[in-house]
Amino acid sequence: MSHIRNRKHASNRYLTTALMAAAAVPALSTAAFAQDKTLEGVTVTAEDNTYKADVVSSPKQTQALIDTPKTVQVIKKEVIQEQQATTLLEALRNTPGITLQMGENGNTSSGDTFQMRGFDMSNSLLVDGLRDRGVATRDTFNIEQIEVVKGAGGADTGRGASAGYINVSTKQASLDDAASALVAAYSQGGARATVDVNKAIGETSALRLNLMSQDIDTAGRDYVNRTGYGVAVAYGVGLETATRFHLSGQYLNNDNVPDGGISSIGWEGFYNATAEVRNGAKVRSENFYGSVNDFEKQEQGSVTAKFEHDFAAGIYFTNVARWSNTSLERVLTGVNGITAATPSNPSTWTLARSRQRVGQKSETFNNVSNFVTSFDTGALKHDLVFGFEYSDEKTNIGTYTAQGTTNPANLYNPNPNDVMASLPLAAATATTTAWTISDTQVSSIYVFDTIALGDKWIVNLGVRSDSYRVEYSTYASNNTRTADLKANKSISAYKAGLLYKPTLNSSVYVSYATSVTPPGSAGTLSATGVNINNANVDPSETENLEAGVKWDLFEGHLGLTGAWYKTNYTNQFVQDTDLDGFAENYGDREITGFEFGLTGKITDKWEITAGIQTMDDEQKEGGTVGSTSRWSPELSASFWSTYALSDKIRLGGGARYMGEQKRDLAVTGPAATSNMPSIPEYWVVDAYASYALTPKASLQLNVYNLADEDYIAQLNNGGSRLSPGAPRSATVTLNYRF
Template sequence: MAQIKSRKHNRTAPLVALAASLPLMTHAATPAQDETTVLPKITVQSEVENKYKADAVSSPKYTQPLVDTPQTISVIKKELLKEQGATSLTEALRNTPGITLQLGENGNTSAGDAFQMRGFSTQTSTYVDGIRDLGAVTRDVFNLEQIEVVKGPSGAEAGRGSASGYINLVTKLPQTENSSEVSATYNTAEHSRLTADINQAINDNVAIRLNAMGQEGGVEGRDFIENKGWAIAPSIAFGLNTDTRLYLYSQHVRQRNIPDGGIPTVGMEGFYNTNSILNAAPEVNRENYYGNVNDYEDVDADMFTAKIESDLAKNLKLTNITRLGKTSMNRVLTGMNTGSAGLRTNGSNNPKDWEVNRSRQGLDQDNKILANQTTLNWNVKTGAIEHDVVAGLEFLKEEQDTKILATQMPGQTAVTSWANLYHPDRNAAVPALMYNGGYTHGISETAAAYLFDTLKFGERFQLNGGVRVDYYDTEYDALTLPSNSSVLVPSKLGAHDTLVSWKLGGLFKPTSFSSVYASYAKSLTPPGSANFTLSDTGANSSAAKPQETHHYEVGTKWDLLEGKLALNGAVYRTENENQFTIDPISQLSVQEAKKRVDGVELSAVGQITEAWNVSAGVAHMKVKQLNQRTATATTVAERWSPEWTASLWSTYDIAGFKLGLGARYVDEQKRVVTTDTTPAQMPNIPGYVVFDAMAGYSINKNASVNLNVYNLADKDYISTLNNGGGRVVLGQPRSAALTFNYKF
């Protein structure tokens, strides 16, 4: 096996002490001696598993433990998710500060896992075992070993992508130790959920594992919204105790949900409408459902993976992973148009007569991926310098097909539908959706090569560098209905380029369990990289230059309390260039704008004592748009980027009982950020603090029960707000969930 060194504690100390005592015991057995021999004291300590702290990430591209990695990386382990009762990726990421949620627009009202991290969107930067995962779907955590949040430009590791980093989901795989566990949960929204994780060793080298999930029921604080689905993830491993290991695994998810278009922002703090009567209107009931009885959201996601790990020599390891995946989304949703023309009083001063405009939205989309990634890890010495070299190749074919749904055929007049603002009727007639003949089809093929090296100059100094070269070819064809047109218009565009992303870091180790580092990274994001959609103008123009991201970071990491508690701190600056803006003189769109993010992050994760665990973090950032203009105004700040975010989760175990307390803080988030003085609808999301709690009891060595209570103070807060400021999804109200766990 390649010498990927770890800095784990020495577990052979009791054996060494016992061996050292043998001469003394032999000496004591000699009859001529009349002395009392005192044997050395041997202390045996059981090692308690660290539930929160991870020592390394799963990717073979990272050869060093986290404490020696010159980058901010947060790892969320499955044990933490289990304590919190988290079931979705959205809930899991609450443990990492600096991440906020987004609410989609129009046909993307229910946008799945849409995140903003360090001031940039990361919706298309979700990976599974290092391979990009496509599709705007809501991901479940039932089959995850841990979640790795890698912050900073990710071009050198992952290729084209977000300027702020990426999220890697690590799949549960077979192990040589038998284990079986089932969990059943029921909450105050009358939602039931059952999961199973069964691992069985067939012999010393072969094991199988099965993870499964089923759920059905409502959503806290919402009428008629439902989440229903099931998933299964079988896997088998061969050669577990040999030099070559083969993992074959798949995941199959079926979701049959009723989607949520949110509620109007009428009456909320900051709401504005040109109609003075509506401007003073009261809030709507948070449980109101503005959809239709025929709304649905069906997701079918299938993923097949083959992974090979081979120890070619003592210091040489090969990893190859092949993935075939397809995700299909079919959704019909009744949303709301809540702009100046989307609300009406019908000439009445009585709120019972007021109405909100409803829009029918549909999405029929398939995402496919075929990927192969080969990585070679080589540990070698050149003189006094030790190298951990990583070299690899990656080939990707990604495809997205969308059929366009509308309430009318091209040339026909759109049909409008209205609902009572305070008492909407989901059974009211709404226009039917139909396929209007339009479509979009995008395909992107990528061939990439990457090379990394960590140079160790003795025990104190390390130098880390890496480069990735991507050649991509994107083709896009579509038949769409432009604004103010009655005819579908075809388009066929293409783009190709070679991208070079790289990073460099230097690290000094004051002690064996600490580091101080400085790093730089450069990444490139080509046009159409999010959904392979190209256009004649704008950010997705086939002639546009790739956006260029530069990231500077200085930080320190300390593993304290015998390596049980990780303290991390980092200061960073990220600059994203080649953004589009309007030239104030020519009024043409030009790539002369820049976004700058300056931030600080601090975290503490691990064990304070064997009974006391903590996961805490705080992030502060300042986001500025430079040279960013519209035709009428200059942008002076950046939306959806709170200056302060923080998270805390801590548990204490005592005599079979476990008590936990959590807190989440998100500062005010700006929506309107221009110099335009015209009043705006919901210019920001107010800041909030939410407290959660947990109480658990181990009935015996096999059975345990947990009670989670969310939003203890029953705080009303906005979780997500759409770009127009007219619709919101409120945060979870005070609620509870009871979980029974059984191991056998």
């Protein structure tokens, strides 16, 4: 049994991948430090293995990953830096089964919107173990590692988490002095700079500063751009003593040009009832159908306080509290259907556009108190975790009338300087039709116990109970309250696992876990009877059964994992097929598949992280029986590997495969009778090279989509528009370690 002993005393040397945000700084770099953790029977040295992690950051998880009966993938900052991934979604490309969503019809999704194993993950994102609900595009400049936990995660995180959850672990202060920076230049135009400085300011205290500044054009798209800056500060006192306190804050400001996508005309599978349109040529992937006045402003701010104490009685206590605030203000020109007044003359075809405005603010307070202790009962050894959580999540969303009279665009030659028929920023035309306020309060208690029966058998048990309350109000543009809804629910989730260790460095396991998704879990309620967010609707339930093996090879340097999983999403709220307006909780959806992973060092010079996942998604009852869910590929895979040719030269690269993602879910009959029925399968290959100029400076080259594959990254639910995958592009990065 490889349970963690005194992990809070571990000597942490953090790799600093920092940035010089000031333009006057000539060189920026990324440097790595070791992070040593000593486990009973397992020794981890991050400096010796930059890809493989043996533990996760959460104190709720008392076991090494090899003794954790579930699929867990850790994406470390070293991989993020090598790939020059700048956003959370770019980093998650290292996880198979992640698919992106574009939104409904002319609308475009905001922030990190994606699915994992066929389920929406918008409300299953955590930062340092606390739920992060804000609509935001998360940046990587302050990320230590990303922990992807798959399978129903209700016992760990509470409501939702049908497919699992993702925890972002941020950079913290340590007693090891270090500084590094990088500056990156992009072939499509733009640059990004980051700096990371950690400084001990006493025997037991330290300060860490991370900065980011960027102005990056989107590869393969005209006008679309990401601009912003970020600041993160972390202070620690009492480090490497029995009582420790960490205070950290982060602020991120983005001012982007949003992208409504392009028409799907001409792509393989496209259909239109008019023959000439059906056979029409593709539009240029670079075409921008928006306006030069479109914008997207995002602000994210948070303050986190963490207190840790080691009691003499052998109890490890942590309390983490965070306040966060996120705001989004966006004006977007949406893209809709084709009008071919003269089908024989494509130069006259137009694309309908709508002018849209979105305003949203969210404020959240989270607190979790966690206790960990170990004790024996006869021959049984226990690692017990129990704790309490509280969260208060407030959102304020303004909904504005879409200005559908906006001038249509020429399909093949759009003009972003077109004078729009309406200007959403003007009070007379940007009519507020409604705004909503919601307040979700959740109180939770949980208990987990890991029981060792000798050296070979481990039993994992856990239960969590949530009591939540949602208050939801809607208002008309004249401030008249039009609805005042409430929901109160108590839900429970469970997990259990049995693990056998044939050897110290291997395990075989079977596990069972549940999650519950009640109405209003995303902060929205409805008075409509046929609506999943009606307060009287019973919660949907998820059960996940998993059986797998884990094996650490080459003295623990290379981790091999494999698992079979079956997820049943039951008690779905579905409408009867006779369309009489009656709906009830009887839907049943089943997802089965396999997942394999390989992470770590094959030799001293060769490192790899790779994964492959299959997914068979079928509606068993309710809805269209036998159909699959949208955006659920049967096969997906990711791969990244590097090899050190010498002390100065490192080469590598990777590939991503995504199977077909269906939009049209019909089991029988013809495919979709309009637009694109699915996202076709695709491969994307990337390349990497690094050369050490000096012991402290290195030059890095990343080439993305090396084969210049023409593919669809996202498709809207109506199939009329898409986001094209980025064409071949390159990034040159100068890394410097001070």
